[in-house]
Structures are given as structure tokens and as C-alpha cells.
Amino acid sequence: MTGLSEAQTVPHRGGGRRATLVIVVVVVAIAVIGLALWLADGLVRGMAQDGVEDALESKLPDTVDADLEVSIGGGFFLPQLIAGTFNDVTVAARDAEVGGIPFDIVVTAHGVPLDENGTIDETTAVVTGGEDAANALLALGGADPQLSLGDGTLSYDQSSSFLGFAVGYTLVTEPTAHGDSVSLTPVDVRVATDVGNLDLTAFVNNLLGNEPVTVCVASSLPEGISVDDIDVTPEELTLTLSATDMPRNGPDLDSRGSCDAS
Template sequence: MAATSDPNAGAADTAVIPDGWGEPSPKRPRRGARAVIVAAVVVVVIAVLLAAADAFARSATEAQLAETIERRLPATVQGDVRAQVGGASVLWQLVTGTATEVALTSEGLTVQGAPVGVEVVARGVPLRGEGVIDTVDATLTLDEDSLNALVRAQHAPGGFSLGDGTVGYRGTLDVFGVTVSYEATARAEAAGDRVLLTPVGVEIGAGGVSVDAGDLVSRLLGGDPLEVCVADRLPEGAKLTSVQVTPERVRIEASAADVPMAAESLERTGDCG
């Protein structure tokens, strides 16, 4: 009988003999590769620590700035202030001693008891409490009640109502011995430390008494604009740059340059005299 051919015959001659663990030995990483990995880990750890330190410094700086500003507000201004420091790195700004940009906000601020919304952006702010702020841009927002409260604080007669781009002013005039009430609609315009109200329309009420309405309208529409001084509610040197009126509120923008950080300077306001 012929011998049968075995397909596995000779397999032992070509089998791979495993090492002592039964698996091929892994290659060990080179010493240079290990150094690169360690350096990368160190860089990441340092970056995380710097980010945490910068976040802590930002929070502490913002709290200190808000507290400093609140202490130096004029006596007629009350409320809490929130500060936010701009720029990429507060730590670097602390090293240089100057904040690139600081935003201050307060929705609960009151001026002589009247609620006023305030947003302030200051650039080039000394962080050591002394020196000069490069520029300050501020936005004040008042509703109709707050506006009239400020007017009454100046002992001005009449009152205001807000419209679409205009302000209504209610007052009285003496015409040939007769007291005549009127409501003049006016456009508001920023003028340095004052708001100018230029009448564009008039409604007259004389209580049934006959008066020369033509002469009265001419006096109201043809005279000088009514001036409302706001200097004593602004830091000394601040100027109004814009007045925008809607039925809900009046938005007033002001700016100042080279503002001293000294406490006595921030507490000092302009003069309406």
C-alpha cells in the first residue's frame, strides 16, 4: 500500500519559536522621544497654571477696581458698580501697571435719588490708584420719571415727557398779565455740559382766556433753546457727545480725556452756576 502524504509534515522545521513570555518583545521608546513627551506635559501644565493665575488675578483686580470706584463716587451718586477688565492677560497688565480697557456697569445707580443706568468704558487705566486715565466714554440711560426727578432737583419749572426723537416740555408763561400753560415739543441736542431743547411744536391752554396765540407761539418757537445743565452730575471735564430719545428712555453719551485717578478729582463734578 502506498504511503499517504501528510500536509503538516515538516511544519516543525519552519515554526517560529516564541520568547520566554510567549509573545514578541515590544520595542522600547527612544530616550529622545521620552524627552519630547515630558517637555510637552510640562508646557501644558504651565499653561494651565498661568491661565488659572490670570483668571484669579482678573477676578481680584475687577473686585478691587469696583470697590475703588464706588468709594470715589460723588456724594450725590449711590449704588453698586461692576468692573470687567479687558485685554488678553491681566497678569501682564499688572506688571505694566496699566489696564488696557476697563468696563464699568451699574443698573442700580441713583443720582440724587433718581435711578440712572450707567455704562462706562475707560482705556489706559492706572492699576496702582494714581496717574491719569487716557479716555473715558460713558452712557447714561434715564426713563421719564428719572429725568423729571433730576429736573426738579435743579428747581426748574415744568416737566418733561419722552417721544420718538423729541422731548415734550410742560410749562407756563405770563402773557399780558395772564398765566398761560403750554406744552412744547422739542428736539434734544448735546452741548458740552448741557442739553439743548429746541421747540418744534406748541400746544397752548389759557383756561378760557383770550390771548394772542400767534405772539406766544412766536416767543416759544423763535427764542433761544431751553438749556438743561448736567455739569453738576458729571465728573469735572466730561462733555456730552450725544442725546437719543425714545418714548421709553433718553440715552445720553459723554466722554472725557486725561482723567486723574486721584480721589479728589473723581469726586469733583462740574458747575452749573
Template sequence: MSSGDTKPTEPLPEWAVAEPVPPRRRRAWPWIVALVVLVVLGVVVFFVAEAIARDVVERTAKTEIAERLALPSDQEVDVEIPGLVIPQLLGGSLNEVTVSSDDVAVGEFEGDVTVTATDVPVQQGADIGGATATVTLDEAQLQSLLAQVDRFPSETVGLASPNVTITFELEVFGLSFPIGVALAPSVSEGALVLAPASFDLAGASIDAAAISERFGPIADVVLQDWTICLAEYLPAGVTLTDVEVSGDSIVVNADIDGAIVTDPALQANGTCG
């Protein structure tokens, strides 16, 4: 048979052609689950470590404060550190630390004290960025402070925002005249100053000139300013900035020099004037 007589090529029947086998798809979900588990474990470990670090820092702060201020062993001290502690520790300082305690003995009186410090270094021997302090006295605590002032009727002290109130008894010819005085508080060179703002005689408003004219020299005790040195009870690094009567308390605010933690001169008690 000649080459021209070859049969044309025919396609194979369908039964002879094998179906292509699709590649097996590898399931990814076990890896996803493993990754999620690792992430969750990492988060848990971080927050456990964070809780431990916060507890250690707060307990250390409480101990240091109690020792430095010679507080009683049962004195309650609250420490608040905003934000995550671990990143701050790694950065070398705490952004902000607020310490507060009620009924802290300050010299001859007691008050509720709150101190907020910024940029508090982790290592010892370094200054803090700065701090502010607030001393809050209720009526009884203010009476205790003012009882140290000669001739001041501390047992009559009251608080009526924005003033401190007192009552004097002036005697003339055997008769007693109650004079109520509203005292405006301010601070000056480390002292609390109480200056007469208004008067009343037996419940009726009266001015300073009328009191002086009616009672003469014995009225001087009613008309005078009262100055109470607070700096002598506080470290020299604490500067009084302002004072106000708020509700049933009087609040004294102060700035604290950041070098107070390292400078003995700033740690010693201050003076007025």
C-alpha cells in the same frame, strides 16, 4: 609545493557569515508625551493665574469706585477688562477698563452710568490716558431731574425720539388749553438745554407765532428754552459732549480728562457757563 601552486581564495559559505544586527531605534513617544503634558500644565497654570489676576483687579476696581463715589454697600458695579490681564499688568497699564452701574445717585437725580477708561496705569499717582462716560436716564429718572426746574411740568415729561415731550395747561378766561411741546435736547457749557421744536394745541399742530398771538405773554413759558445745569453734579474734569433720546431713555455723553485721577481741581464739582 611551489608558490605558484597555492589554491585561490574562496568566499566563505553563507552560514559562516553573521547577519548585521540593525541598531535599536529609540522610541521617541515618551518624550513627546512628556512635552505635551508640560505644555498643557503650563497653559492650565497660566489661565488659572489669569483668572486670579482678573478677579483681583476687578474686585480692586469695584472697591475703589465704591469708595470714591460713596456708593451704598449693596450697589452693583460691573467691571469689564478686554483681553488677557497678566500681559497688561506686566506692561504697567490696562488697555481698557469699562465700569458700569445702574441707578447711581448723581446730585439730585439718579442715572445708569458707564465709564470706559483707556491706558489705566497699574501704579497709583499716574494719569489715565483718557475716558468717556455715558449717563442714561429713563422717563422716571428724567422727571426727577426736571422736577428741580421752576415752573417746568415735570410730571408730564415723556420721551419720543428724537425729542422730550411735555404738556402745558394755559388758562384763558377760566378755560384750560393743553399745549403739547416737543423739546429738542442738546448740551451747552455743562448744561442740558431743551429747546421747543414743535407744538400742538388740543392735538392739532400749531406754530410758535400762532401760540404767541393767541395767548399773549402767558405763552412765554411754553415758548422758552429750558436750561438744566448738570456740571454742578459732576466733576470738573467731565465735559458734556452730546445728548440724544434713544428709545425710552435719554443718553448724555461726556469726555473725561485723564488727569482727573490725580488733580483735585478736576475732581471737584464743575459749573455751567
């Protein structure tokens, strides 16, 4: 008669439960740490944005009235802070005024250093305003005619008296941006007098050699700012501006650029 087989060792499951518990604890701890870092990142980002808003508003000239909104993007804030450079910073001023002229502006900067003496890699600004803002930026010399906005066009209207006759002209142009200037291609030129109206479009184009009129806009903008695009509707004018290697503290708002004499 054979004896009973030796008792087999039954594996305990306590070790497996403990391993599972450890994994759960680690996962929860990582989640808590991640949440804490996310909250801290958001808190520090918010404080930084508020600080930038206050600093920028304190530097605005007396002629500028604007409430600024600053947004720091480019991923997590803390790694950018440690690296000393912010990937993307957006500054928006809506319903702002310069010398009583209303306008909106949104500025997006890429590569913004913490170093006060550093420069911003690239900056783009979109400025939107009505006819008052357009007249402040795009002004012909001399008689200072009144500018009107159209569907893709800018119109200059001016009137005067000649030998007792009232004479006025309307110059309708299509604008194109060229960095430091805006070219105005005549599409309709009319002269109105007490005795009748004249269509001088063909005459003016021949007189100009079918070349557009160039208006310097650099003299109305801080030095180093160029005009990349211009869009016109009957309600507003939108200018897209840009700059490279701009000082971190922003351009000198009291300075003005100049146009190439050629």
C-alpha cells in the same frame, strides 16, 4: 566558495522612542504651565476686580446707592499688571440711585494706570434713566417746568394763572448734544387757555431766529465730563458722556463743570 557577508548593524529604535517621549513631555509641560498661568491670571484678575469694586463703592457719596461690577479686559491680566497699565476697565452700575432717582451707568476706561497719581487716557460712560433722571440733568431755569420723554423728543410742560385764567404751554423739542450743553430745537409749541389753544410753533421759531434753545448740562455733571450723544425714547433718556486725561481715582463728584458763556 564565498563566505557569509558580514553582519549588518540593525539600527535600534529606542532612540526614536525616547525623542518622541521627550517631545510629548515638553508639550505636556508647556500645556500644564500655560494652564497654571491661565488659572493664576484669572485668580489674580478676579481678586483685582473685587478690590476695585470695594475701593470705588467706598468712595461713593452718601447720595449714591449702587452695586458696582468691575471687569478688567484687554488680554492677559499679568502682563498688564507688570506694565503698570490696564488696557480696558469696565465699571457697570445697574439699578443705581442718586438722590432717590434711579439710573443705569456703564463706564469704559482705556489706558488705566496703577499709579494713583496717573490719569486715564480715555473714558466713556453711557447713562440711562427715566423722566426723573432726565429732569435732574436737563432743567430749564426759572419756573422749572416738567420734562416728558417722547420718540426722539423732549417735551416741557408748564402751567400758571394769568388774570384769573389758566394758561399752560407745551414745548416739544429735538435735542442734540454739544459737549457742555444740549440744544433743543422747537418742533411743536402750543399754548392752552380756558378759551382755546394756540399753535405758536412758527412764532417761536421766528422769535428765536430759527436757532435752538441751549441748556447747560455741564453744571449738572462733574468737571471735565462732556456729553457726546443723547438718545430719547418714550421710556428712557440715554446720555453718552466722555472725558480725557481723567484722574485715576475718578472725577470729583462734588465738583461741577460750567458752560461757555458764549
